[in-house]
Amino acid sequence: MFGYLVRRLAMTIPTLLLVAITVFALVRLIPGDPVQVMLGDSADPAQLEQLRRQMGLDQSIPVQFGYWLAKVAVGDFGHSITNGLAVLPLILERFQVSALIVLVAVTIAACVAVPAGLIAAWRQNSATDLAITAGATLLLSIPSFWLGLLLLLLFGLKLKWLPVIGYVPFSDNFGQALTFIVLPIATLAMIEIGALTRMSRASSIEVLRLEYVTHARAKGAPEWRVLGRHVLPNAFAPTWTLIGLILGHLLGGIAVIETVFTLPGLGRLLVDSIFARDYPVVQGCLLFTAVIYVVVNLIVDLCYPLFDPRVAAE
C-alpha cells in the first residue's frame, strides 16, 4: 500500500512538470501585455518600460521560466502582477471557498443521486423510473449559470429569503456565511445530481441482473436488504469513479457559478487573471488545479477497496 502510494506520487512529478511547461508557454503565447492592461490606453512607452522592468517582464521567456520554476520548486509561486499579492496564499484562500462549495454540493448530489438511481433501476421502465430519469436528464441539460440566475431571482428577489450578492467567510459569521453559500451549493448540487443519477441507475441495473441478486431474493431476503446489502455496494464503484472525476474537475474551478453568485473562489480568480494577463496567478492557478486533480484521483483510487473488496491495492 505504502509503496503503491509512493510510486503514484512519484508518477505525478513528470505530469506536473509537463503541465508547468505547457501552462507557461500557452500563457505567454496569448497576445496582450499585462503592463499595458494595467496602465490602459493613456500609458506612454516610458511608463510601460519602467513597469516591465520592475516586474522582470523584460527578461527573455526561457529566463523567466527558469526563474519561475526554480521558485515554484521551493513553494514560492511569485506575486500577482495586478495587485502584488503572493500567489500561493491567494490561491489557497480562494480555493477554500471553491472547495467548500464543491465538496458540500457533490456530497449532497451523491446522497440524492445514488439512492435515486438505485430506485429508478429497481423500478426499471415504470413511471417512477421515467420520472427520475426525466428529472435527471433535465438537470443535466440546464446550464449552471441559468439555473443559478433563476434561483437568485426566486429566492433572492421574489421571496427575499437569501441575500443576492456577497460572501462572508465562516470564520466571520457562521450563520450569515451559510446564507451566502446555500444557492451556489444548491445550483451545483442540482446540476451534478443529473449526471450522478444516470450513472447510479445504469450501474444498478447491471448489478440487479446478476445471479447473486436473484439468489438473495430466492433466499427470501426482503427487498430493502437486497438493495442495501447486495446491489448498492456493488453498484457504487462506477459512481464513485465519476464522483472523483467530477470533484477533480470542479475543484479546478466553478468560475461560472462563482461569477453569478459573486463568490471569491478559485475559478473567478483564474478567469480574472487571464483577462488581466496576470501571468504568475494564471500559472499558479493552473498548476494548483493539476495538483488537485492528481490528488483527488489518487484518493479515489485508494478508496476503491473500501467499496469493492475485489479491488485490493497492490
Add this chain to the structure above:
Amino acid sequence: MRQHQGIAAFTTMAMSAGVALALAWTSAAPALAAGGVLRARFNADIRSTDPGTNRDANTDGVMGHVVEGLVAFREDTSIGPMLAESWEISPDGKTYTFQLRKGVKFHNGAVMTADDVVWSFKRWLDPATQWRCLSEFSDSGITKIVGVEATDPQTVVIRLERPTALLLGTLARPDCGQTAILHRDSLTPDGKWREPVATGPFKLGEWKRGQYVDLIRFDDYVSRTEPRDGYTGAKKVEVDKVRVNIIPDSSAAKAGLLSGSLDIINSLSVPEVEELKSHTDVKLSITPALGLTGILLQSNDSLLKDVRIRRALALSLDTKEIADVVMQGTASANNSALPIGSPFHGAVEKQGYTQDIAQAKKLLAEAGYKGQPIKMIANKRYSFVFDSAVLVQAMAQAVGLKIDIEVLDWATQLDRYSKGDYQAMAFVYSARLDPSLSFEMLTGPKATQPRKVWDNPEAQEMLRQSMLTVDTAKRQALFDEMHRRFIADVPMIVLFNGSELAAHRNSVKGYAGWLYPQPRFWGVSLQ
C-alpha cells in the same frame, strides 16, 4: 465487514449533509442592511491603497474619497482650489504661489501646513515612489519642477523650468493620485507605504481583498463652503460608512440593487439601464462622460493611407443614428476629439461629418477602391464598442465599403493598438480632463509612438503651443484649428463620448454623476 463500514460511512455522510442543508435553510435571512451604511458596487477590486502609484481606475475612484490635492477638477473640467485657498502665477508662468486653507486636518488629527505640502511633493518627485505622473515632470513631459518651498506655514511656492498650461490640470489628475497632500504617517519609518493618512472626507476602513473596501466618515473633516463641484467644493458626508462591494458580474449587481442589498451601482451598460427603467424603486442617473468612442483608421495601411477612402467611410456614416441606437438616447453624437462637456467644445467643434452617400461613392471611385476588405478590430468587453462597429460596418456597406469585423479580447486589442498593428479599430479612449490631453492621446509621430493615430506635424506643433499658454482664447483658437484639420485628415472617426450610467434605490438622496466616470459618495444620504 468492509461493506458494512462503507454503508455506515455513507449513511453518516448523508445525514450530516441533510443537517447542513436544513441549517442553511432555517438561518437564511438577508441581513446586510445597517443604518447609515451606503452600499455601493465596483466591478473589480482596487489595486492598492497607494494612490498615483499602484493604481487603476477603480483605485482612483476609491482613493478620490480619501485623498485631496492642492487643486481639483470641477464639473466642467476646469480647475478649482481644494486644499489651496488660492494661487498666483508669476508673469513668466514659471512660479506658482499657493496659499493654503487654514485648519485642514489629516486623518490622524494633525493640522496640515506648508511643510506637509513640501514633504508630499518631494515624495511624489522621488523616483523611488514610482509616481505614475513623474514622467510628466521630466525632460519629455510638460515641464520640470525645479523647486518646492514653504515660505510660511500657509504658503507654498512651486518653481518650474518652463511655463506650461498643464501644471494644475496634471496635479489634479485622479490617476496622478490628485498629487495628494499626505501626512508622513502614511509611510512606515523605513519609507514604505502603510496607508493613506490624508485630508479627504472619508478615512480608509477595512479592505477585504476581492470582497469590499470600506470608507469611514472622517468626523473632523473641514469642508469647503462652495457647493459640491466635481472633486472640489463642499464634501459633506451624510452616511457613517460606505461599503464598496466588489461585484464583477453586472447581473448579480443588478439583482443586488433590486433586492435591496445594494444602494447604488454605477458604470452600467446601456441595456442594463433599459432594463432598470421599469423598476419603480430604482432611480437612474445619466450623465455625459468624457471617454471617446470611435473608429481608428491606420494611415500607414496600404489601403487606408488614401485619405479619400477614409473620408468616404466618414461620409457613409450617420453618426447621430449610431449614437442614438448604441447609447439609446443617453449620449449625443460628437465628431470632435474634445468631449461635449468640455468648455472648449464650441461652435467649431460642433462641425463634424454629415452623411453624404453620393460624395462617399464618388471619393471611392476616385481612389480606385475595388471592394478590398478592411479588417476592423472590436471587442465585447465594451458592448458599445462592438455595437458601434456593427453599425459602422452596415452603413459603410451602403457606399460599397467592405468591412470585416474581428472581435478580440481587450488585452489583445490594447496590444494591437499600442503597436499600431491594425487597419481599422473600434476603440474607446479613457477620460482626458484637459483639452490638450484629448489631442495628445491622438496625435504624435507614428515612427516613435506607434499608438498615435494622427501623424500630422502641424497638429503636433499646435498641440505643443496649446500646452504652453494659459490664455484661454489662444488655446481655443488652437483647438479650433486642430479640430478642422482632424476632420479633414480623418485619422479617426469620433462617434460619441458615451455617458456615465448609474442606478440607485429611492432611499438614496443627493447622488449625482459627473463627467468623470467615478462616483462621489459625499453629499449622498440614506432615508
